[in-house]
Amino acid sequence: MAPRVLISDKISTAAVQIFKDRGVEVDYLPDLGKDRDALAAVIGGYDGLAIRSTTKVTSKVLADAGNLKVIGRAGIGVDNVDLSLATAKGVIVMNTPYGNSITAAEHAIALMFSIAREIPAADHSTQEGLWEKNRFLGVEITGKTLGIIGCGNIGSVVADRAIGLKMKVVAFDPFLSPERAVALGVEKVELEDLLARADFISLHTPLTDRTRNILSAENIARTKPGVRIVNCARGGLLDEAALREALDSGHVAGAALDVFLVEPATENVLFGHPRVVCTPHLGAATTEAQENVALQIAEQMSDYLTRGAITNAVNFPSISAEEAPKLRPFITLAERLGSFAGQLTDSNISRVRLTYQGEAARMNMRALTSAAVAGLLRPVLAGVNVVSAPTIAKERGIVVEETSSDAESDYDALITLMVEADGTQRSVSGTVFADGKARIVDIKGIKVDAEFAPSMIYVANEDRPGFVGHFASMLGDAGINIATFALGRATQGGDAIALVQIDGTAPDEVIERVRALPMVRQAKPLAF
Numbered sequence: 218m219a220p221r222v223l224i225s226d227k228i229s230t231a232a233v234q235i236f237k238d239r240g241v242e243v244d245y246l247p248d249l250g251k252d253r254d255a256l257a258a259v260i261g262g263y264d265g266l267a268i269r270s271t272t273k274v275t276s277k278v279l280a281d282a283g284n285l286k287v288i289g290r291a292g293i294g295v296d297n298v299d300l301s302l303a304t305a306k307g308v309i310v311m312n313t314p315y316g317n318s319i320t321a322a323e324h325a326i327a328l329m330f331s332i333a334r335e336i337p338a339a340d341h342s343t344q345e346g347l348w349e350k351n352r353f354l355g356v357e358i359t360g361k362t363l364g365i366i367g368c369g370n371i372g373s374v375v376a377d378r379a380i381g382l383k384m385k386v387v388a389f390d391p392f393l394s395p396e397r398a399v400a401l402g403v404e405k406v407e408l409e410d411l412l413a414r415a416d417f418i419s420l421h422t423p424l425t426d427r428t429r430n431i432l433s434a435e436n437i438a439r440t441k442p443g444v445r446i447v448n449c450a451r452g453g454l455l456d457e458a459a460l461r462e463a464l465d466s467g468h469v470a471g472a473a474l475d476v477f478l479v480e481p482a483t484e485n486v487l488f489g490h491p492r493v494v495c496t497p498h499l500g501a502a503t504t505e506a507q508e509n510v511a512l513q514i515a516e517q518m519s520d521y522l523t524r525g526a527i528t529n530a531v532n533f534p535s536i537s538a539e540e541a542p543k544l545r546p547f548i549t550l551a552e553r554l555g556s557f558a559g560q561l562t563d564s565n566i567s568r569v570r571l572t573y574q575g576e577a578a579r580m581n582m583r584a585l586t587s588a589a590v591a592g593l594l595r596p597v598l599a600g601v602n603v604v605s606a607p608t609i610a611k612e613r614g615i616v617v618e619e620t621s622s623d624a625e626s627d628y629d630a631l632i633t634l635m636v637e638a639d640g641t642q643r644s645v646s647g648t649v650f651a652d653g654k655a656r657i658v659d660i661k662g663i664k665v666d667a668e669f670a671p672s673m674i675y676v677a678n679e680d681r682p683g684f685v686g687h688f689a690s691m692l693g694d695a696g697i698n699i700a701t702f703a704l705g706r707a708t709q710g711g712d713a714i715a716l717v718q719i720d721g722t723a724p725d726e727v728i729e730r731v732r733a734l735p736m737v738r739q740a741k742p743l744a745f
């Protein structure tokens with residue numbers, strides 16, 4: 218069945234065509250995102266949800282989103298998505314990180330000019346027929362200092378344009394490397410320094426717990442008298458009431474805002490101030506940017522839903538369309554190794570370690586580890602998938618480690634999963650053969666060669682004569698047909714294991730009888 222996507226925001230209809238061309242069914246309901254109840258009522262029928270900032274993907278919307286696999290943000294900010302909940306539910310959240318950055322940066326520059334020269338107020342007055350030539354006296358931006366808070370994709374375009382306009386640019390961004398600052402031609406400074414020196418301040422960080430209220434009342438008080446402030450990033454980054462007070466007192470000479478704490482902003486404490494310029498979240502509103510983000514998100518979502526490729530996910534590592542087919546059998550292997558260990562571990566798991574050798578070490582190890590952890594947790598938590606597994610493991614206090622090893626092995630690619638539970642370690646290794654099928658090749662250091670099958674019995678026993686005969690006839694007596702039988706042992710007379718693929722499932726009493734055999738230490742039914 219073709220995957221189904223719902224577009225619940227005003228996204229360029231070019232996206233609709235892309236979805237259709239890629240074999241994805243699509244419903245374009247651009248006003249639905251405004252109505253959370255209506256969205257929550259229909260979301261269950263969709264595999265993908267394409268949004269902009271109007272749709273708020275809250276717990277209510279996600280509650281009945283049983284089929285949802287991907288949320289695609291045609292734009293940058295994903296603060297309107299309950300990201301931890303989406304991740305815990307195994308939903309990929311992706312955005313289009315560069316599609317609208319130039320457009321947003323240009324809007325910030327336009328807003329800066331608009332407050333430097335009071336263009337909106339002058340326009341209004343002129344068209345009113347007032348010709349107030351002496352009312353408006355602006356400031357030049359040449360030679361002025363622009364303080365950029367958050368010098369990422371948009372902040373650095375703003376810096377580039379501002380330098381072109383002969384401004385001096387200082388930037389506060391803890392993640393901006395000194396080399397990048399030099400390459401951009403900006404001076405990397407601390408926030409305090411920026412506040413004290415900037416004639417204009419422009420915000421360009423995402424809204425996170427660390428950036429919320431970054432321009433607080435205290436920080437606004439630390440700014441240079443006469444400063445002008447532009448916010449084209451997110452409401453929430455500045456204290457609107459404190460900014461109003463600073464404008465009223467004249468400490469702040471102007472403010473331009475494209476984004477607000479509450480949107481749509483139909484009323485706001487900053488409205489009505491003569492030195493305030495507002496736009497209704499238009500930072501991304503150009504033909505070019507809207508075309509870019511719509512095409513990009515439709516392609517990314519289609520690629521994921523139809524080919525398993527992951528691009529620009531904010532909660533999962535990327536997997537390219539070329540990489541996906543090669544990775545897929547190894548994802549299956551990792552998941553099954555996890556599942557094998559999970560099904561055999563009854564006690565609390567405290568640690569999982571994945572070791573990648575050979576070709577596996579050159580693959581997307583993070584994705585493989587997530588798959589292994591998903592397989593490990595699935596016997597106890599039905600809904601877990603590769604997206605939610607790392608979060609769920611963390612919540613449960615399970616330490617997940619990942620290493621690559623260049624140690625020689627008999628296989629081109631080898632994945633070993635070690636699980637620690639109640640102080641005991643158990644390991645299992647597997648590979649993918651040329652036929653694309655996953656194989657278990659080692660259990661607790663004992664070599665075996667077995668495929669993963671829908672119904673299996675695992676037996677750990679002492680290597681003593683008679684076991685195989687007893688075991689096989691016990692299954693035969695119960696009418697259970699053996700499809701394949703893999704044996705391995707550590708040493709002659711030492712620890713041994715049997716992995717048997719059977720047709721149908723083994724009733725509990727048969728497993729009990731196997732356990733009762735004198736040389737058997739553990740017997741478990743397994744399903745893959």
Ligand SMILES: NC(=O)C1=CN([C@@H]2O[C@H](COP(=O)(O)OP(=O)(O)OC[C@H]3O[C@@H](n4cnc5c(N)ncnc54)[C@H](O)[C@@H]3O)[C@@H](O)[C@H]2O)C=CC1
Nearest residue numbers: 294321367368369370371390392421422423449450500501
């Ligand atoms: N008004 C609008 O329509 C639009 C708004 N945006 C918003 O613009 C903002 C920036 O977007 P991008 O540049 O694409 O993001 P980005 O991720 O490329 O850059 C953000 C920068 O902020 C920095 N940062 C993070 N925490 C920080 C902190 N505590 N202090 C200082 N810097 C910090 C990061 O290191 C990064 O360099 C986002 O909030 C985005 O949602 C983006 C597009 C359009």
Ligand SMILES: O=C(O)C(=O)COP(=O)(O)O
Nearest residue numbers: 269270271292293294501
């Ligand atoms: O991309 C972003 O972060 C934006 O803020 C643009 O928002 P919009 O798509 O115009 O609702």
